Amino acid sequence: MAELQRLAIAPTQLHQEQICLTAEQQHYLSRVLRLRSGDRFIAMNGQGQWWLAELLASPDQSLEAQIIQTLTVDTELPIAITLVVALPKGSGFDEVVRQATELGTSCIAPVISDRTLLHPSPQKLERWRRIAQEAAEQSERQVVPTILEPVPLAPQLQQLLATTPGTPKVVGYLCVTRYDAPHLLNCLQRDLGFGNQQPSLSALSSMVIVTGPEGGWTEAEVEQAIALGYQPVSLGQRILKAVTAPLVALSLVAAVAEATPSPISTTLPG
Amino acid sequence: MAELQRLAIAPTQLHQEQICLTAEQQHYLSRVLRLRSGDRFIAMNGQGQWWLAELLASPDQSLEAQIIQTLTVDTELPIAITLVVALPKGSGFDEVVRQATELGTSCIAPVISDRTLLHPSPQKLERWRRIAQEAAEQSERQVVPTILEPVPLAPQLQQLLATTPGTPKVVGYLCVTRYDAPHLLNCLQRDLGFGNQQPSLSALSSMVIVTGPEGGWTEAEVEQAIALGYQPVSLGQRILKAVTAPLVALSLVAAVAEATPSPISTTLPG
Numbered sequence: 001m002a003e004l005q006r007l008a009i010a011p012t013q014l015h016q017e018q019i020c021l022t023a024e025q026q027h028y029l030s031r032v033l034r035l036r037s038g039d040r041f042i043a044m045n046g047q048g049q050w051w052l053a054e055l056l057a058s059p060d061q062s063l064e065a066q067i068i069q070t071l072t073v074d075t076e077l078p079i080a081i082t083l084v085v086a087l088p089k090g091s092g093f094d095e096v097v098r099q100a101t102e103l104g105t106s107c108i109a110p111v112i113s114d115r116t117l118l119h120p121s122p123q124k125l126e127r128w129r130r131i132a133q134e135a136a137e138q139s140e141r142q143v144v145p146t147i148l149e150p151v152p153l154a155p156q157l158q159q160l161l162a163t164t165p166g167t168p169k170v171v172g173y174l175c176v177t178r179y180d181a182p183h184l185l186n187c188l189q190r191d192l193g194f195g196n197q198q199p200s201l202s203a204l205s206s207m208v209i210v211t212g213p214e215g216g217w218t219e220a221e222v223e224q225a226i227a228l229g230y231q232p233v234s235l236g237q238r239i240l241k242a243v244t245a246p247l248v249a250l251s252l253v254a255a256v257a258e259a260t261p262s263p264i265s266t267t268l269p270g
Numbered sequence: 271m272a273e274l275q276r277l278a279i280a281p282t283q284l285h286q287e288q289i290c291l292t293a294e295q296q297h298y299l300s301r302v303l304r305l306r307s308g309d310r311f312i313a314m315n316g317q318g319q320w321w322l323a324e325l326l327a328s329p330d331q332s333l334e335a336q337i338i339q340t341l342t343v344d345t346e347l348p349i350a351i352t353l354v355v356a357l358p359k360g361s362g363f364d365e366v367v368r369q370a371t372e373l374g375t376s377c378i379a380p381v382i383s384d385r386t387l388l389h390p391s392p393q394k395l396e397r398w399r400r401i402a403q404e405a406a407e408q409s410e411r412q413v414v415p416t417i418l419e420p421v422p423l424a425p426q427l428q429q430l431l432a433t434t435p436g437t438p439k440v441v442g443y444l445c446v447t448r449y450d451a452p453h454l455l456n457c458l459q460r461d462l463g464f465g466n467q468q469p470s471l472s473a474l475s476s477m478v479i480v481t482g483p484e485g486g487w488t489e490a491e492v493e494q495a496i497a498l499g500y501q502p503v504s505l506g507q508r509i510l511k512a513v514t515a516p517l518v519a520l521s522l523v524a525a526v527a528e529a530t531p532s533p534i535s536t537t538l539p540g
Contacts, residue, residue, distance in 0.1 A: 075507040099514050104506070139508040183529035236374070236528050237345040238409040244369050247514070251521035258506050259453035 004052075005033055005041045006137045008144065019043055019053055019065040026063045029055065037063075042071065050142060075140050077257050079192075080106040080206040082160055083250065086113040086213035087120065087150060088242040096246050097128045101135035101145050103250040106206075108132070109160065110150040114218045120150055153221060157228050160208045172208040172230040175245055177216055184233040184249060188256045209253065211245040274322075275303055275311045276407045278414065289313055289323055289335040296333045299325065307333075312341065320412055345410050347527050349462075350376040350476040352430055353520065356383040356483035357390065357420060358512040366516050367398045371405035371415050373520040376476075378402070379430065380420040384488045390420055424494055430478045431499050442478040442500040445515055447486055454503040454519060458526045479523065481515040 007029070013020050021029070029035045037057040043065065044050045050071040056064045083105045087093055093110060100108055108128070112119065128147045136144040148156075161172045171191055173184060210230065217225075226232060235248050277299070283290050291299070299305045307327040313335065314320045320341040326334045353375045357363055363380060370378055378398070382389065398417045406414040418426075431442045441461055443454060480500065487495075496502060505518050 075509075077507075099511075099517075102508060102510050102514050103518070104508055139510065141508055183525060185525040185529035189529075236524050237347075238372060238374055238411055239345075240372055240409065241369075244372050244517070247369075247517055248373070248521040248525075251518040252525050254506050255453065255455040255518075255522050259455035259459075 005029075005035070006050075006140065007041055007043055008133055008137055009043050009045055011045050014045070014067075017067045019067065021063055021065060030063055040068065041065070043067070044137070044142060074142070075104075076143055077104040077106075077254055079253075079257050081250065081253055082107040082109060082206065082208045083246055084109045084111055084153075084156065084160065084208060084210040085246050086111055086153065086211065086217075086242070087116050087118045088214060089117045092243040093118075093120075093124075093128065094131055096243055097131045097145075097147065098135045099247050100250055101132045101141070102139040103247065104141070104254050105145050105250055106143065107146045107148065109148040109156055111153045111156050112150055113153045113213050114221060115213045115215045117214075125149060154224055154228075157208075157210065157225055157230065161229050168206070170206050170208060172225075172228075173210065173233045173249070174217075174222065174225045174230040175209070175211045175235055175249055176222060176232045177212075177234070177239055181232040181234045184235055185252050185256070187231055187233050188252060192256050207253065209246070209249045211249060212242065214242045275299075275305070276320075276410065277311055277313055278403050278407055279313050279315055281315050284315070284337075287337045289337065291333055291335060300333055310338065311335070313337070314407070314412060344412070345374075346413055347374040347376075347524055349523075349527050351520065351523055352377040352379060352476065352478045353516055354379045354381055354423075354426060354430065354478060354480040355516050356381055356423065356481065356487075356512070357386050357388045359387045359484060362513040363388075363390075363394075363398065364401055366513055367401045367415075367417065368405045369517050370520055371402045371411070372409040373517065374411070374524050375415050375520055376413065377416045377418065379418040379426055381423045381426050382420055383423045383483050384491060385483045385485045387484075395419060423491060424498075427478075427480065427495055427498050427500065438476070440476050440478060442495075442498075443480065443503045443519070444487075444492065444495045444500040445479065445481045445505055445519055446492060446502045447482075447504070447509055451502040451504045454505055455522050455526070457501055457503050458522060462526050477523065479516070479519045481519060482512065484512045 007025060009019055029041065035041065035055055037055050040052060040054050042050055043053045051067045052069040052071055053065040054068050056066055058064050081104065083100050085093070085096055085108065087110045088096070097108060125147065132145050132147055161170055163170055173187060175184065210225065222232065235245055240248060277295060279289055299311065305311065305325055307325050310322060310324050312320055313323045321337045322339040322341055323335040324338050326336050328334050351374065353370050355363070355366055355378065357380045358366070367378060395417065402415050402417055431440055433440055443457060445454065480495065492502065505515055510518060
């Protein structure tokens, strides 16, 4: 399947076994990719479902597509990760969205912290959502991450960690520098049961990872996050740029979740 | 010390306790940073030594600096990492050099693989070396990574894994996609003794990590690398871009080396 082109479609484009292609998609498939009637591609609805589809010429010369087969693929992490990032300056967040999508995050929440310099325009949000969709296609994911609207840090941290009784526990990590914090890998090892036959949190369903702005968090922000239940963690001895830290954190989470024959993957929907 | 400016100096600029600043450095310190006689900064020679230095006005109005104190800092990994990267297209390698430096790599070796599109000009090498130096300063490293000249893949792989009898073992990992390979984190756990009381390779001194070009390695390249002794490894279920894969691999190596109270850090110079 690797060589077939992937195309994201909206759920509303699917009627029984037929896919109604938009004018833009028809142009892309026929003019850019030079596909013709009878050629196949992969349709993905951004919610974890993929289909093998075949192009059909309709009588009015437009292109439609028919579903040939439902594909069983799973490139998603066995745990839902929400990445909270204090917005970096310039266009640095574009690259964070792209790479965080590649690394398997489920939700990206840009936040305004005390030292955030950028207050983005509404157009930015649309741009980030487009980047996430493209990156999901390229990295062969089934799920396009949700990008939340940028909001102030504290209420977002509070809401993301809030669970109602009876629902699985959510664990939150706050990445800090210049504090004496345990390494994120050690915390993941403890919380995800890595290298441990009896993981303590087999009911863990999701995780929130928070990375800071240029210049780091203010002391008040760190104290507030700790009070809300976030575990301060280190990403190592060196000072990372604001745009690098999220990728390092996500690389570790994805690797721990995927590298280990973890009980999580058997208790949660994949 | 965090607030002091860091400046990389050449070993030849140091004469006893005096630092002879270049015209460019004098301009930077006095005009850009607005430092004056009596102000302090951190001088680093790119080979692991840092000094606290103080600016002095010389009689001819030029600036010199005097070493006040030798600093003891260690932000280096306890193991030397060489990153071999098939050159990505465009200017993507600039960002790889910057982020790989942040993540603690000792040596970066760009290589020409079968699917490499870019054949860089000699000016590129100078540019990458400048980026590495800047990134080392920003991430507060003591060592500026060596950037090797771009050469073909196979001879470079052979040379990097070659050891003479009696010298510590070098381990090499080849990152692959679409192959049934163990996860890099599992291999590091095995080879670095992560979560293991009796690591098998306590004499391990260095490691070579190899990541591929857009489109991946050819089958012949993978076979050749395996024949040379490289372990094929996976970086997870999703397809990563050529510029993302090195960062994911280095994030894992740095975390495993730093997060664990590893015997490596006690047997090797830090």
